[in-house]
Amino acid sequence: MKKMLIVETRLYLRDWPSLLFTIGLPVGLLLVLGLSIPVMTEAGTSGERMVDAQLPSMMTLLALLTLACNIVPAVLTTYRERGVLRRMSTTPVHPGRLLGVQLLINLVVGVVSAAILIGAGAVAFGSPLPRQPVAFVFVFLLGSAALLAIGLVIAALAPNGKTAPGIGAVVMFPLMFLGGMWVPREIMPDALRAVSDFSVAGPFAQALKDAWAGQSPELGHLAVVAAGLVIFGGLAVRLFRWE
Amino acid sequence: MKIIEVRNLRKQYPNHVAVEDVSFEVAEGEIFGILGPNGAGKTTTVECVAGLRAPDGGTVQVAGLDPQRDRTELRRVLGMQLQSAELPEKIKVREAMDLYASFYPDPADWSDLIERVGLGGKRDTMFKKLSGGQRQRLSVALALVGRPRVAVLDELTTGLDPQARRDTWELVEQVRDSGVTIVLVTHFMEEAERLCDRLALIDAGKVAATDTPWGLISQVGDEQRVKFRPSAPVDDAVLLALPEVSGVTRSGDQVVVTGSGNLAPTVTLALAQQQIVPEDLRIEQATLDDAFLALTGRKLS
Numbered sequence: 001m002k003k004m005l006i007v008e009t010r011l012y013l014r015d016w017p018s019l020l021f022t023i024g025l026p027v028g029l030l031l032v033l034g035l036s037i038p039v040m041t042e043a044g045t046s047g048e049r050m051v052d053a054q055l056p057s058m059m060t061l062l063a064l065l066t067l068a069c070n071i072v073p074a075v076l077t078t079y080r081e082r083g084v085l086r087r088m089s090t091t092p093v094h095p096g097r098l099l100g101v102q103l104l105i106n107l108v109v110g111v112v113s114a115a116i117l118i119g120a121g122a123v124a125f126g127s128p129l130p131r132q133p134v135a136f137v138f139v140f141l142l143g144s145a146a147l148l149a150i151g152l153v154i155a156a157l158a159p160n161g162k163t164a165p166g167i168g169a170v171v172m173f174p175l176m177f178l179g180g181m182w183v184p185r186e187i188m189p190d191a192l193r194a195v196s197d198f199s200v201a202g203p204f205a206q207a208l209k210d211a212w213a214g215q216s217p218e219l220g221h222l223a224v225v226a227a228g229l230v231i232f233g234g235l236a237v238r239l240f241r242w243e
Numbered sequence: 244m245k246i247i248e249v250r251n252l253r254k255q256y257p258n259h260v261a262v263e264d265v266s267f268e269v270a271e272g273e274i275f276g277i278l279g280p281n282g283a284g285k286t287t288t289v290e291c292v293a294g295l296r297a298p299d300g301g302t303v304q305v306a307g308l309d310p311q312r313d314r315t316e317l318r319r320v321l322g323m324q325l326q327s328a329e330l331p332e333k334i335k336v337r338e339a340m341d342l343y344a345s346f347y348p349d350p351a352d353w354s355d356l357i358e359r360v361g362l363g364g365k366r367d368t369m370f371k372k373l374s375g376g377q378r379q380r381l382s383v384a385l386a387l388v389g390r391p392r393v394a395v396l397d398e399l400t401t402g403l404d405p406q407a408r409r410d411t412w413e414l415v416e417q418v419r420d421s422g423v424t425i426v427l428v429t430h431f432m433e434e435a436e437r438l439c440d441r442l443a444l445i446d447a448g449k450v451a452a453t454d455t456p457w458g459l460i461s462q463v464g465d466e467q468r469v470k471f472r473p474s475a476p477v478d479d480a481v482l483l484a485l486p487e488v489s490g491v492t493r494s495g496d497q498v499v500v501t502g503s504g505n506l507a508p509t510v511t512l513a514l515a516q517q518q519i520v521p522e523d524l525r526i527e528q529a530t531l532d533d534a535f536l537a538l539t540g541r542k543l544s
Contacts, residue, residue, distance in 0.1 A: 003345040007338050014333040083328030090293060090323040091346040091389065092315045 001097065008101050012109075022066050023113045026059035027120050034125055041125060051125045053212035054184065056117045061179045061205045063113040064144055067106045068151035069172035070165055075102055076152070078161035086243045095242055103148055110144050131214030139211050142222065143204035146229040150175075150200070152236035175201040197221075200228035246271040246306055246393060246424050247292060253300035254287050261287040263448035266301075271392075274415065274425045276435040276442030276456075278531065280543055284448040285428045286326060289395050292426070293323045306392055319347060322391035324382045326398040326428075332371040336362055336381060339370065340388060347389035360384045360414055376407030383414060387423070394418060397428040412438055432531040432543055444531075446539040460529050463537040467528050469500045469507050471521035473514065481517060485509050497523075 012018075034040045034051040041049055048054075076099065079085050085095040121127035130136035154171060158164035177183070179201035185193055196202030203221035210217045247269035254262040262284040269275040277285045290296040292303055294310030294317050303310050308317045330339055340357055344350035357363055360380040365373065373381065379399060386394050396415065400408040415438055419425050429435055435442050436456045444451040444459065452459055466489075477498065479491045487509045488502040500510055507526045514521050535543045 003342055007334065007342045010338070011331050011333055079331070082330070083325060084331060086295075087325055087328040087330070087385070089295060090318065090325065090386075091343065092318040093346040 004101050009105055012105050018071055022063050022109055026063040026113055027116050030055055030059045030117055030120055031124055048213060052127045053209050056121050057205055057209040057212050058181050059117050060114050064110050064147050065172050065175055067110055068147035069168035072106055072151035073155040073158055073164040073168050076155035077158045077164040081160045089242055107144055130212045132211040135217055136211040139207045139217055142225050146200050146225050149229055149232035149236055153232050156236055156239035178202045179205040198224055200225055244271050248304045251301035252291055252298050254291060255299045260448055265450050267443045267453055271424050273440040274419050274427055274438050276439030277428045277445055278435045278442050279445035280430055283445045285445055286397055289397060289428055293321055293395055320391055321393045322386035322389055323395040324386040330370040334370050335367050337366040343385045344388045350388050351390050353388050356384050356388060376403050379411055393424045395426045436531055444535055451538040459534040463529050463534045465503050467506045469510050470525040471498055472496050472523050473498060474520040474522060477519050485513055
């Protein structure tokens, strides 16, 4: 297990350009948007600045969605297509182990990305650390797991490594929109927000932002994210093909 | 001792029957070939033997294990090289060997193993940079790294150039000499004839015959043909008088003698007695291809 983790991590780092999208892009956007758009660093009516919770939680969502919808399906479908999973199934070690190791590595990359976002916000804008740290960690892990489960379903459905990124993008952009990336959930029309509330990405982003800003996440939001994890996790287990 | 026993194996896919009724036994230490045209059910058969697919009927035993019930145990005694299974592009040879060695309780010394398959100088080479032959040899090394008692090699030399193919054959013989029983799946007659101690001819999901390569060939009769150009005119009667000869035909200045038994030595001796030298002497015998044709009414390739 340890050896597989080491080898897979090395392979992951040999494809380092993907880290530009999962770590570089979110952090870069935080800094560029925060430094160039005045409204981002102006205190709103409640005294909160956009750079403190709204913007970094959106960038965290961006990082996790990229990992879940793009990286995970690309790696796993390629492994399936090339017969890597099948070859492993001829050994005493079940290929499910390789899948678990990949999910773990991607989760760690998500954690690193979020940590750098928090650090960069603190340095560049003097943003406080997430004010509800326990709730923040819980929401982050629950949401990451739910999004990775969606990634597994994409990997299960995509016929090969070439089509996986396309299918991933078709899933990713609506989820980013419903998560409030372009139109913050606060100013969404009611009907749209109602859809967002059930989109996994929407309640996840909301709960993450709440914990970041120091409010308790709403149970309803957490329930939808947890339901997403159960549903998509179950679908992934049912649909995933090793060959 | 029989290390593999397959009885009345049957495997059906939604739209067709891949294996209808296959039975064979493999003795410990032999190279057993499974020969047949594409789509005959060879791969499905060995996949059932290796526990990668559940049979719909019949029984399979490998070293006393049931491939379905004793999943993990089976994988410790049986190594399999899969047809066209690759590795991640950027994994290095040493990393792949080290990783796969870690899957087994008592692995072989992989460093020694990659020397044996001739990849000693390629330890730090990434998989994508290996040639087809090198990939196949790495694949064999990975199938052997768990010190298996049985190695299943599926279409090992398909897509290799003739030199790489011959190198791979030598490797297979070395592996057998180290005491590993080998099941070799192939559609190359030449490969089966050269390597296999015994083989099963499979056609349309059934075993057409099981025997040694020579046994299969002699089943179709041992007719041979000797072709040559005589250095001086030779009378047909001289040749037809020989008991081994059944016919003589000529095309141009070439003489074609058909017959059986010790045909070639008898003919050359008779010619020598007439002070005739057979130039461009060629001996043609029945091949596994002919045996397959005779047994199934179909050509192998």
